[in-house]
Amino acid sequence: MTISDEKLSSFLNGSLPEDEMATIRTLLNSDEGLMKRLEQMSQTDEILIKAYSKIDDLPLPSDLQARIDASLHYTNKSSRSKLSLIDQLHLFLKQHAVAATSLALVAGIGVTQVLTTEGVSNVPFGQTEIASVLEASVSGQPYELTDGTTLAPRLTFTNVDGNYCRQFNLASDTTASQNIACRNENEWQLVATFYSGTGIGEAPYQTASGGTALDFIIDGIISGGPLSKDEESIAIGSKWNKSIQQQ
């Protein structure tokens, strides 16, 4: 009985049906020539493994390693920026398994519902008093709005799309929230609100890591670190126009 190279090769990998495996095993007991072919085939594999595994001992050339690292880094940045902000936020919510019951994601063109301390407003966020304060006020100090709500800008950063974003707290006698708004097409858009308490006097919500509830979202969309006080002042002074800042 002649066993083809293909059959013998598949036998070597244990990839034949069990009855064919058994047949060849039986033949190997009596056919020295077949056994020799099998051994030689097996040795061929060993020669190949020995020869081509040698490259494992060589470190990647440093320039190649650097190019690969750069490619990975660049792609990571660019692939993140391809996601819309709302997609990024949803992604991070999903990844962090955050209970969304108290977190509202309100980003998106055409969304005009604005979550204020007094409830839902139909005024576009960009036209609210909140947006006016974000437009012109530095972080770190509270501002009282005309309805008695206290607005406290907390920090400013640039997101992966290159837009300015601000985290700020709102608090009244009855409600308190943490929020993120980003500047897009020359106006502020509210993208996330986290209701953190029932009003002034309550301790703000803190995560286990010590940050605020929205910090994990900021971590996911921020590009670089938060703006320094000087950088923030320059951005405000230029009305958030980067081309003016570069002049």
Next chain:
Amino acid sequence: MQKEMIALLPAIRRFAYSLTGSVHDADDLLQSTVERVLAKGVPDDVDLKKWMFRVCKNIFIDDYRARKVRLKAAEQPELREASVVDGESIVQAHIRLKEVHAAMAELPDDQRTVISMVAIQGLPFKEVAEILEIPLGTVMSRLGRARAFLTSRFKQQPERSPA
């Protein structure tokens, strides 16, 4: 994906080396593979490992067909792999590598790809069939022919004993 890709680099590099027979070409092929995968992305229904092997193989074949260089790589003194081996028997090992590269270079691309994946990478037939998008039987027949050819070549040039 980055961590998974980084973890796969040694296997893809070894695969590239078995296809090209040259460390320099293997690293070029590895770099091209990484860049292509990052640029084009990975389809949702394909895992990264299979996709990287497929992309690597495709680039190799495209490049090979375009330049007709790699087939002769092992025969060109400037592409020999003296730096790959070290220790007590550099000459002997060098000869063995050269023989292996030369024999592999004689294989048709499709057989070389299959034997690289099965014998060197240890991939299961089913996975190879999925990567190359060919029937399982084709994997087995190509592997059988490749093994038989290489075995006959290595029999003609038995491994030297160290002096």
